[in-house]
Amino acid sequence: MDDIPVRPARIQDVAAAAGVSVSTVSNVLNRPERVNERTAARVRDAVAALDYVPHPGAAGLRTGHSSSIGLVLPDITNTFYSRIARGAADAAYDHGYSLVLCHSADAPEREQGYFTMLVEQRAVGAVVVPLSADPTRLSRLRERGIPLVLADRAMSAEDGCSVSVDDIAGGRIAVQHLLERGARDILVVNGERAIRQCADRYQGARQAVRSRREARVEQVVAKEMTVAYGLEIARRLDDLPDGVFCTNDFLAAGLCHGLAERGVRIPDEVQVVGYGDLDIASFVGTPLSTVHQPVEDLGRAAVEMLLDEVEARAEHAHEARVFAPGLVVRDSTRPASGG
Amino acid sequence: MDDIPVRPARIQDVAAAAGVSVSTVSNVLNRPERVNERTAARVRDAVAALDYVPHPGAAGLRTGHSSSIGLVLPDITNTFYSRIARGAADAAYDHGYSLVLCHSADAPEREQGYFTMLVEQRAVGAVVVPLSADPTRLSRLRERGIPLVLADRAMSAEDGCSVSVDDIAGGRIAVQHLLERGARDILVVNGERAIRQCADRYQGARQAVRSRREARVEQVVAKEMTVAYGLEIARRLDDLPDGVFCTNDFLAAGLCHGLAERGVRIPDEVQVVGYGDLDIASFVGTPLSTVHQPVEDLGRAAVEMLLDEVEARAEHAHEARVFAPGLVVRDSTRPASGG
DNA sequence: ATGAAAGCGCTAACAG
DNA sequence: CTGTTAGCGCTTTCAT
Numbered sequence: 208m209d210d211i212p213v214r215p216a217r218i219q220d221v222a223a224a225a226g227v228s229v230s231t232v233s234n235v236l237n238r239p240e241r242v243n244e245r246t247a248a249r250v251r252d253a254v255a256a257l258d259y260v261p262h263p264g265a266a267g268l269r270t271g272h273s274s275s276i277g278l279v280l281p282d283i284t285n286t287f288y289s290r291i292a293r294g295a296a297d298a299a300y301d302h303g304y305s306l307v308l309c310h311s312a313d314a315p316e317r318e319q320g321y322f323t324m325l326v327e328q329r330a331v332g333a334v335v336v337p338l339s340a341d342p343t344r345l346s347r348l349r350e351r352g353i354p355l356v357l358a359d360r361a362m363s364a365e366d367g368c369s370v371s372v373d374d375i376a377g378g379r380i381a382v383q384h385l386l387e388r389g390a391r392d393i394l395v396v397n398g399e400r401a402i403r404q405c406a407d408r409y410q411g412a413r414q415a416v417r418s419r420r421e422a423r424v425e426q427v428v429a430k431e432m433t434v435a436y437g438l439e440i441a442r443r444l445d446d447l448p449d450g451v452f453c454t455n456d457f458l459a460a461g462l463c464h465g466l467a468e469r470g471v472r473i474p475d476e477v478q479v480v481g482y483g484d485l486d487i488a489s490f491v492g493t494p495l496s497t498v499h500q501p502v503e504d505l506g507r508a509a510v511e512m513l514l515d516e517v518e519a520r521a522e523h524a525h526e527a528r529v530f531a532p533g534l535v536v537r538d539s540t541r542p543a544s545g546g
Numbered sequence: 547m548d549d550i551p552v553r554p555a556r557i558q559d560v561a562a563a564a565g566v567s568v569s570t571v572s573n574v575l576n577r578p579e580r581v582n583e584r585t586a587a588r589v590r591d592a593v594a595a596l597d598y599v600p601h602p603g604a605a606g607l608r609t610g611h612s613s614s615i616g617l618v619l620p621d622i623t624n625t626f627y628s629r630i631a632r633g634a635a636d637a638a639y640d641h642g643y644s645l646v647l648c649h650s651a652d653a654p655e656r657e658q659g660y661f662t663m664l665v666e667q668r669a670v671g672a673v674v675v676p677l678s679a680d681p682t683r684l685s686r687l688r689e690r691g692i693p694l695v696l697a698d699r700a701m702s703a704e705d706g707c708s709v710s711v712d713d714i715a716g717g718r719i720a721v722q723h724l725l726e727r728g729a730r731d732i733l734v735v736n737g738e739r740a741i742r743q744c745a746d747r748y749q750g751a752r753q754a755v756r757s758r759r760e761a762r763v764e765q766v767v768a769k770e771m772t773v774a775y776g777l778e779i780a781r782r783l784d785d786l787p788d789g790v791f792c793t794n795d796f797l798a799a800g801l802c803h804g805l806a807e808r809g810v811r812i813p814d815e816v817q818v819v820g821y822g823d824l825d826i827a828s829f830v831g832t833p834l835s836t837v838h839q840p841v842e843d844l845g846r847a848a849v850e851m852l853l854d855e856v857e858a859r860a861e862h863a864h865e866a867r868v869f870a871p872g873l874v875v876r877d878s879t880r881p882a883s884g885g
Numbered sequence: 886a887t888g889a890a891a892g893c894g895c896t897a898a899c900a901g
Numbered sequence: 902c903t904g905t906t907a908g909c910g911c912t913t914t915c916a917t
Binding site for chain 2 (some may be wrong): 909910911912913
């Protein structure tokens, strides 16, 4: 029983073994209804006997259809992106496509290099989280007519499909939650205004506050959305608010830590809501209430929209699909007080 | 300037445009030395003019060489695996191969499904983190002569290449560090003995202790390696050790939290070292000293060993490559006291 | 130095 | 219902 790699069986070998022609074998495999059940059975036996594995690459050469999808991400080790990858991988697997991982590593020339690679492979399409909003960087793909759907980035629906999470809604539910739990003096600890997500989350926060008499909101902007800056901000706070919405969980973790240092009790004195539902959210001293984003769904939907475009070219309508975030309540906001 | 997807130029079109034969174009692209510089220039112009992009898939059909590598992982959202993915993606990109992401999702039948997919695609090889140690699950690939290298799993060097991190060394340096910082009464907070990594790390810990007079080590085993169990263990501890080695950062984070609850000061009363250098390590109350694993290197090396096997079939020698972990010193162990 | 032609494994008309 | 045949885009002898 040596393992000398044998040249794999081809469709011809199967045909010979089954005593039929290659097209019959092809039909058995692809349009079984066209072939007599008896012969089909013979063919299947031959397939099994020879351990025949079809070669979709060769088929694609003939049909013009490839079966690989590109997934272009800035950084696969970032939880947000790896969750997109998981969703995309699941969807691709379910539909029988293979996913080519393109890790652009925040390097524009590498992103372009991957686009070229996808063009070479005649990928059926690509799900991409582009490095910047500049749409011309996508032209490499566009010019070749390779369908793409953008993830976590806006795109006008005429230009193609996109998937994203509704950050305005996210900000709104976070602050609504604080208000429901009795907070009235809300502080938003945000990242830079220029970041779309940050601006949106703050806008949502304001919407929530407007709907409530006697509630007020203020904003403080951190230079970076890190634990360190969250800590810093907590240390410098003059008057304590009774509710804080941090627009990401790192800021929130740092802030909680800083408040704890000052002897401030969470949630009794200050309630805190984070954003993102990262692992870290459940690890901080007081487990963090936070906004959960259905990121896997983004990845899955992106692939499915792509395949719809590919398989139904004509009827396909571009769509900018927006997913709703949800609230995860943990210890950092206190049990409903009816306030 | 409409974007009506034009049928991409083929090598024939280039040949026609340049007034040469297809084989000359092919030569210009693949063995430029064989062709006259003047004609080569004409061909290159035609390539540019037509925006010709070669089709490696078609070439592979002829040559028998594909250019895709499979990467099979239990869970791409797990930091450890996504870091492997990053290293592997970088290496694959550098060498001009495409990486097919296979997310086995801890489901054996799905893992097998991916193996079949890789066989179909005639992948040149695969880097795999198998779901279990059972080697027969790899036979699908083996029988087809698809080279593979195992990551984070042992394999006898006759059977193929593998890459892993030296967990014994990891345990040793962690505890050596505690000893150097004056700790003498060491507690190892471990995961289940059956997990190879856990057993190895403990073995390393014992090695370190043996080398030091008057030092002693004890072990407590957590049911799961989570923050919650770390916390639990800290709460139940009867007599405090002066040094704790947790065999992963989650346990360590929970433990630190639990000690803080009891008013124990870290590192003054108890010094703590974690394992893994996860993000969380720098987020816990007292930033955690921990053992860093060069995981990206694992991924990169795996791909490179694979390509060596592919490209140098004959001279290739299987190898079980073991990487050395390193120590990251943060606040949870105190500055060297010369103890 | 260049070209003609065969064929990689498969599908899809088109006949029969 | 089944077989014949012509390519898909490319590389590669083998001639010239």
